Amino acid sequence: MVSIDLAELSVREANAQLRTLGEAGEVVEILNPDARHHIGVGLTAPINVNVQGSAGYFCAGLTDQACFYVSHNVGWGVGDNMYSGSVVVGGNAGAIPGVAIRGAEIVIKGNMGSRAGQVMKAGTLCCAGNANFMAGYMMYGGRIIILGDSGERVGEDMSSGEIFVAGNVQDLGSDAMLTDVDSKEIQSVHEFLDRYGIKAPKGFSKIVNAGKKLRYGTPETPMRSIPFNTFSGDSAYWNPKVQEDITVKAQSGRYRIRGYGGARPLPHLSDIGFRKDLTQAGADRDVVSKVRMATEIGGINGARPLKLSMPVMIAPMSYGALSRSTKYAIAMGSAMSGIAENTGEGGMSDAQRDAAGQLIFQCLGGRLGWNIHDMRRADALEIYISQGAKPGLGGQLMAKKVTPELAEIRGIPSGIDLRSPSRHPDILGADDLVIKVEEFREATGYEVPVSVKLGAGRIRDDIKIASKDGFDFVELDGMQGSTGAGSAEVIDNVGIPTLPAIIEAIEALEEIDARDKIQLVLMGGLRDGVDAVKALCLGADAVAFGTSVIVAGGCISCMQCHIGQCVTGIATQDPEHEKRYQPEVEASNIHRFLESVRWQIAAITQALGYDDVTGLNRDDLVALTPEAADITGLPYEPSMAAASREPMGALS
Amino acid sequence: MCGIAGVMYRGSDKDFDTGEALIRMLDGCQHRGPDSTGFALYAPEASGRLKLRFFIDPESDADDSAAIAAIRQRLMDLGAGIEEEARAGDNYRVTILYDGDVQKLSYEMEHAAKVISIGTSLEIVKDVGSAHDVDDRYHVNQFHGTHGLGHVRLATESDVKPEASHPFWATGFADVAIVHNGQITNYWKMRRRLEQRGFEFTTDNDSELIAVYLADKLAQGIKLQDALSTSIDDLDGTFSFLVSTGDEIGYAKDRLAAKPMIMYEDDDLVAIASEEVSLNRLFPGKALNTREPAPGTYATWSRSI
Numbered sequence: 001m002v003s004i005d006l007a008e009l010s011v012r013e014a015n016a017q018l019r020t021l022g023e024a025g026e027v028v029e030i031l032n033p034d035a036r037h038h039i040g041v042g043l044t045a046p047i048n049v050n051v052q053g054s055a056g057y058f059c060a061g062l063t064d065q066a067c068f069y070v071s072h073n074v075g076w077g078v079g080d081n082m083y084s085g086s087v088v089v090g091g092n093a094g095a096i097p098g099v100a101i102r103g104a105e106i107v108i109k110g111n112m113g114s115r116a117g118q119v120m121k122a123g124t125l126c127c128a129g130n131a132n133f134m135a136g137y138m139m140y141g142g143r144i145i146i147l148g149d150s151g152e153r154v155g156e157d158m159s160s161g162e163i164f165v166a167g168n169v170q171d172l173g174s175d176a177m178l179t180d181v182d183s184k185e186i187q188s189v190h191e192f193l194d195r196y197g198i199k200a201p202k203g204f205s206k207i208v209n210a211g212k213k214l215r216y217g218t219p220e221t222p223m224r225s226i227p228f229n230t231f232s233g234d235s236a237y238w239n240p241k242v243q244e245d246i247t248v249k250a251q252s253g254r255y256r257i258r259g260y261g262g263a264r265p266l267p268h269l270s271d272i273g274f275r276k277d278l279t280q281a282g283a284d285r286d287v288v289s290k291v292r293m294a295t296e297i298g299g300i301n302g303a304r305p306l307k308l309s310m311p312v313m314i315a316p317m318s319y320g321a322l323s324r325s326t327k328y329a330i331a332m333g334s335a336m337s338g339i340a341e342n343t344g345e346g347g348m349s350d351a352q353r354d355a356a357g358q359l360i361f362q363c364l365g366g367r368l369g370w371n372i373h374d375m376r377r378a379d380a381l382e383i384y385i386s387q388g389a390k391p392g393l394g395g396q397l398m399a400k401k402v403t404p405e406l407a408e409i410r411g412i413p414s415g416i417d418l419r420s421p422s423r424h425p426d427i428l429g430a431d432d433l434v435i436k437v438e439e440f441r442e443a444t445g446y447e448v449p450v451s452v453k454l455g456a457g458r459i460r461d462d463i464k465i466a467s468k469d470g471f472d473f474v475e476l477d478g479m480q481g482s483t484g485a486g487s488a489e490v491i492d493n494v495g496i497p498t499l500p501a502i503i504e505a506i507e508a509l510e511e512i513d514a515r516d517k518i519q520l521v522l523m524g525g526l527r528d529g530v531d532a533v534k535a536l537c538l539g540a541d542a543v544a545f546g547t548s549v550i551v552a553g554g555c556i557s558c559m560q561c562h563i564g565q566c567v568t569g570i571a572t573q574d575p576e577h578e579k580r581y582q583p584e585v586e587a588s589n590i591h592r593f594l595e596s597v598r599w600q601i602a603a604i605t606q607a608l609g610y611d612d613v614t615g616l617n618r619d620d621l622v623a624l625t626p627e628a629a630d631i632t633g634l635p636y637e638p639s640m641a642a643a644s645r646e647p648m649g650a651l652s
Numbered sequence: 653m654c655g656i657a658g659v660m661y662r663g664s665d666k667d668f669d670t671g672e673a674l675i676r677m678l679d680g681c682q683h684r685g686p687d688s689t690g691f692a693l694y695a696p697e698a699s700g701r702l703k704l705r706f707f708i709d710p711e712s713d714a715d716d717s718a719a720i721a722a723i724r725q726r727l728m729d730l731g732a733g734i735e736e737e738a739r740a741g742d743n744y745r746v747t748i749l750y751d752g753d754v755q756k757l758s759y760e761m762e763h764a765a766k767v768i769s770i771g772t773s774l775e776i777v778k779d780v781g782s783a784h785d786v787d788d789r790y791h792v793n794q795f796h797g798t799h800g801l802g803h804v805r806l807a808t809e810s811d812v813k814p815e816a817s818h819p820f821w822a823t824g825f826a827d828v829a830i831v832h833n834g835q836i837t838n839y840w841k842m843r844r845r846l847e848q849r850g851f852e853f854t855t856d857n858d859s860e861l862i863a864v865y866l867a868d869k870l871a872q873g874i875k876l877q878d879a880l881s882t883s884i885d886d887l888d889g890t891f892s893f894l895v896s897t898g899d900e901i902g903y904a905k906d907r908l909a910a911k912p913m914i915m916y917e918d919d920d921l922v923a924i925a926s927e928e929v930s931l932n933r934l935f936p937g938k939a940l941n942t943r944e945p946a947p948g949t950y951a952t953w954s955r956s957i
Contacts, residue, residue, distance in 0.1 A: 007937065033936045035928035053939040056929050072939035075928060076912065094944060095909065113944055114909050132909070133947060195871035273894070428910045430806050431684040431833070431926075438683070461808050464654070468686060468806055512812070 004410065007032040011039060015442055016261055022047035035075065035434055040068060042443030046085075057435050058426075062372040062443040063104075073374050077426050079106045080439070081367060082123070082592075088196065090243070095132075098125035099434045100367035101142065107196045114151070117144045118425040119366050120161070121343055121411040124279050128198055134173060135489045136207070138161045138366070138421055140412040145189055147201055155207040160413045162208055166201035177210035181594055195200055208502025236489065239375050245488070252452055255489055259321075259391065259571060261525055261547055262484035264492040267499050268480060269531045272621050273640045274608065281604035291602040292612040295542055297340075297519055298380055298449025298472040299572060305449060306358050306380055309338030310598050311536060312648035315523045315546030316362050316382070316475070317452060318344035319369075320397055320406055321484025321561060324351070326570045329583040333590030336596070340379065341545075345395075347409040348374040362399075362453065363440075365394070365421040368410040372443060380448050380472075383427070385462075386455035387478035388524040390486040394422035394500040397485075399501040401564045401573045437470055456501035456524070460508040464583035466518060467509060473519035475544060480525025482547045484564030484571060500631045505506075506539040529600025533608075534618045536601075538632070545597070552593030565579035653806040654818065655684030655926040656913075659934070660799035660953055662899040662920055666696060671787075671795030674933055678783035680930040684833075685804030689786045690778025690827035692896060697809070700751055701729035701735065702826065704774055706744045706764040707814055719765070722745050726764040727914035730757055737899045741779065741789040742814065743768065755824040759852055762823065766815060767854070770825035773797070773898045778817035798955055799901050802829040803895050809872040810857060820860045821842050823852060825867035826828040827898040832859040833926060834891035840932030844888065862887065866895055880950035883892045894924060902952035909947035918944045923954050 002021055004014045014030065015038070020026055020304035022045030030051045033039055040049050043066040050057070052073040053605045061080035070078075073091040080096075082104035089097075100104045103123040111129035115137045123144045127135075130148035134156045141161045146154075149167040156173025162185070169178065181204055190200045226240055237519065238588070241263075245256055299305025306313070314334050328351045333342040335357035342360040343352070347369015353359060361378030363370050375381060375382075386392055397418040407414035427433050440450050451470035454462050456478050461500070462586070466474050476497025496504075500524050509515045514618040522535045523544035532543045551557065554568045561571035565620035569581030605613050608620050623629035629636035657677035659726075661668040674691050676855040697703060704727075708719050720737075725746060727734060732748040741744075750757060755771065761767050769776035777790045785805065787793055803818035810816045821829035836842070836858035843853060843861055851864055862883065869879035876897060883904050892911035894903050903924055905913055916931045925931050928942055945951070 034936060035931035035940075037927075039927065053929055053937075054932070054942070056927060073928060073942055091939075092942070092944065094912065094914070114947065427836075430808055431655065434683050434806075465806070467806055 001027045001029055003029045003031055003384070006034065006036060006039075011036050012442065012446075014039070015043075016445070017043060018043055018044075018047065018049065019063045033563065035073070037075065037444045040066065041439055042372060042445075045478070050200065054091065058439045060085075061439055064372055073110070076110075076432075079104055079427070081370060082106070083371065090128070094125075096425050097127075098123070100370065102371060103126065103142075105192075107198070109198075111148070115425060116338045118145075119421065119505065120282065121367075126192065126196070126198070130167065136160065136161070136174070136176075138419065140366075140416070145197070146194065154210070156206075157207050157213070157419070159416050159419065160209060162206055164204040166208055169205050169207070172207065175210050175213040176207050179206050179208050181206040187470050199341060202530050221624045225389075251265050255487045257485050257562045258488050258559045259482070259484050259486075259603070260557060260559040261490075262480055266479065266497045267625065267631055268497060268525060269499060269534045269626045271499070271625045272534055272632060272634060273624045273637075274313045274604070275620055275622050275637075275640065276602060276608055277640075278607045281607035282599065284603075287602045287606050288599060290611060291605045292614075293598065293601060293605075294618075296611070297521065297542055298451065300517070300519060301449075301470065302446070302528060303449040303472055304379075304447055306340045306360075306425065308358075310601060311540075311542035312337075312532060312594065312597060312601075313340040313360075313542060313544045314342055314522065315477075315481070315544040316342035316344040316360070316384070316486065316551055317546055318346035319349060319352070319409065319551070320344075320346035320573075321571060323566075323569055323572055323578045323581060324405070325578055325581045326350060326550070326553065326586070327352050327651060328355055329581070329586040330549060330590060331359070332583065332587035333549070333553070333594065334358075335539035336587065336591040337594035339594065341384065343369075343378075345369070345384070347371075347407065347411075348378070349409060355379060357552065360451070362567060365424040365544055366419070368418075368420065371411070375440070375444055376589075377449060380451060381435065381444065382451045382453055382475065383424075383433070383440075384453045386457065387453065387483065388455045388481035388495055388501075389483035391455035391457045392422060393490060395420040395485060397560075398564060402617075403573045404566065408571055414617070417474045422476075430469060433465070433469050449473060451521075453477065455481075456498070459501055459504040460601055463505045463518075464512055464514070467512065467514040471518060473521060473541070474505070475521045475523060477501075478522075478524025481523060482525075498526070499523065499628065502535060502538045529597040531598060532601055533604045533616060535642050536613055536622065537618055537620045539618070547589055549593065553590045554581065653808045654683065654831075654833045655804045655930070656857070657679030657681070657802040657834050657902055657923075658896065658903075658931050659830070659923045660801070660896075660955065662922075662955070665891055666798050667796045669793075669800065670694070670797045670800040672794040673785050673923075674843070675783045675792055676801050676933040678802045678902055679802050679929040679934040681925065681927050682782050682804050684926060685806040686782065687807045687812045688778065688780045688805045688814070689783045690776065690803050690819050690831075691786070691795070692769070692774060692776050692801040692806075692819040692821075692831070693791055693792070693797055693868045694773045694799050694827075694896065694898065695775075695795070697747070699772070701756070701774050702732075702748050702750050702757075702772055703714050703769050704746050704748065705768040705777070706743055706746075706763070707768060708739070708744050709943055710742055711765070719812070723761070723765050726761060730760055732757070734903055740791075743777070743790070745775070746885060746937065749923045753835050754826045758824040762852065762854055767821075767823075769821040769829065771821075774821070774827040774829055774896075776819055776821055776829060778803075778819065780812055781812045785788065786878055797897060798899075801829055801831045801896050801901075810855075815859060816855065818859055820855075820857065820895040822863035822864045822867035823860065824864070825871060828867040828870065828895070830859055830863040830866070830893055831894045832862055833891035834893070834906065835889045836861060836885065836891060837889035840899060858889075858892070862891075862893055870897065876900050876902050877950065877952045880952065884948055884950060892926070899955045900952050902950060904950040905943060905945050905947060907948035912944075913945050914942050917939050
């Protein structure tokens, strides 16, 4: 047995030792833990760790195969996201024990805190004492065994899985119900308790999903879709789109869902122009080789940065909303152009990983597809807080889109109506977020950048928090960003537009003298290289494209992304529809689009008088509308509109 | 967005190392709040004496002596006799003999200078930086007394400056201080109610509101534990807070339990903090039998018990 004394070593040093010892199959004793956070985070070897005392937050988090014993208490999130292996806690556990576990066994001998097993996917969480409120909140699968009392609202919004309670069931959560227990299940529970030396009680109540939510009596009437540009143009008050909405709502009695971006006219990058007349930009056919565009993102705190051939990356879009083939094509296209792809919510597929040169792995509140092994093969990690198109809201993937393959990657039962929660179980404030970021860094040896995706809301406060919480970069998403599915009212009416978002973000960072402490990637309705250059002038370090990449790769903008029967094979999981999509062909289309972006960035940068994109600055811009002047503080020069509207004459 | 800590020693002694204990506890949870750190420290004075602390802004009050002279003059106008005075870091500390109305004194002084705290036993020390930074500037480790609160802050909505730091003194009420982690969402509604009754606020910080809310109840003769009980119903939002008076310490926690809190109690002391790692700083190497207060609960401890 090897001893590691935390009175002498930091947790970071101890975890590095544990990883080495784990490969040697040692038994390790942790002395003087004194409730420190992150003990054992990121272990992926069959090692036995005995913690002599209490552990803090995320003990045994993001692990696979390891077996932990903690003699006293643990803080929040014990066993976070654990695959296989076990944790036995001799004392009490704080909030969210067993959060997002994917197969591990977690046993708490004392009492456990609120929201036990939140968004867990598989495995068993057992508490010999009493549970606090909302045990099993939003669980997707697996089993919770509570030998004491259940706490209030047990099984709140659980999708699947079972909760067995031996004590008093205080009250049931929303969409949870009591059901009969069969003897086989009891036998299995008894076997589990035997294995951990816990005396089995006489009987159990069993709680499962009642299946009453997320089921709509009347489906939306299928209509012939109206192309986006038909209704978003110079729309009259009662245009065909408004009439269609009313007709559909008259049948369904609820709000409409759609995909794609907002249609409401809002101040945007098209309302600002360049100070110089750029009508001759791009006359130099060799401009791409003459302007330095290579950009590093994420390395400012010592992590290995993303190396982009130009200050552009792909915006996060999920495998789930999009088909596997589409994510594969985007990965290939991004690699051909030397930029980074982003997994979005739905986890990482092997094909996508192999095809993408650089891949950002995104972590959302449901922890769908999130796991230590894919974290290790990602080039950057990203905590999603919200998105510009529907800030503060969660999502829902209809059962039809939850195919067996998709379910496996996400770690959930296939064919369930899948709710994506709007918030993280373990990030309820900036203070928790610090501890979460540190967990990710521990799990990946401090090697890869960690970013935060923020839908523009209270940007001034949020961006300062992001900087203080030690993120390497922020992906800031404005209201003009798209979504795979959202309420039509929200898409058009909720959020902060991209233009004020970047202005406020830069101002806020300057206020706390932190402009060089965090990098900023802007997205949200950016369409081409012209928009990209404007964003860079305003202070972004890079930009990200989502919708325009999808359109480059075959999207016809019909806005029916949420239905799951995309005719182009993009926003679907139906193999018959997906067959129409040719990833290799679309990857080339995406690549060509990205190269057109490169050309535009180079041509405008050169025309503005620079040979490096880092030279771009605010003084290169003017406002073309009074609103844009007010938002940006740029001089109002409407006379520059003509020159800015068609800046790429020589390129067309 | 913060970390909080509180400690109360049992027994009749008044000479415990409360400053050092709180420095350690806050150093343990400094990751929750790197921007500023503060302490509310209690050591009883002889009756009739009040301890006052003021911010002397090194930038706007370039002429320290003028700022201090103005404070002195106002105190004398109010009939207070100055017993002791000193500069400490960016603070001016003064002990006075005063037998008038404390609320009147407080408001008068608020109008003349930036008051940090007023009390017969309370002194608040707070500034930007870590627990050790503030200790270096104000020698918190030399404070002895009976009990105290501490706070580390990550500024989310207001500026990083000393006066936006915690703990908050209940403006107008001697010896009441609070540290709070969370966000009160019915702040303006509650504040207007209290303002209509004549109370004044010196910041827009929701923690000051909780302090004044509780102090008002105490002034009406309501017990601290009963005031905490109604606070859980009256305040909306997420909160875990600690409150202290000259001889009591208490906590309240909202029903959502979004903000952590953990406590340890033995024959010698009661200690409460955001995270167990802070409690362990008082007992290195010892596995503690701690307890997490249940959501929607409150409790108080009194020095005399």
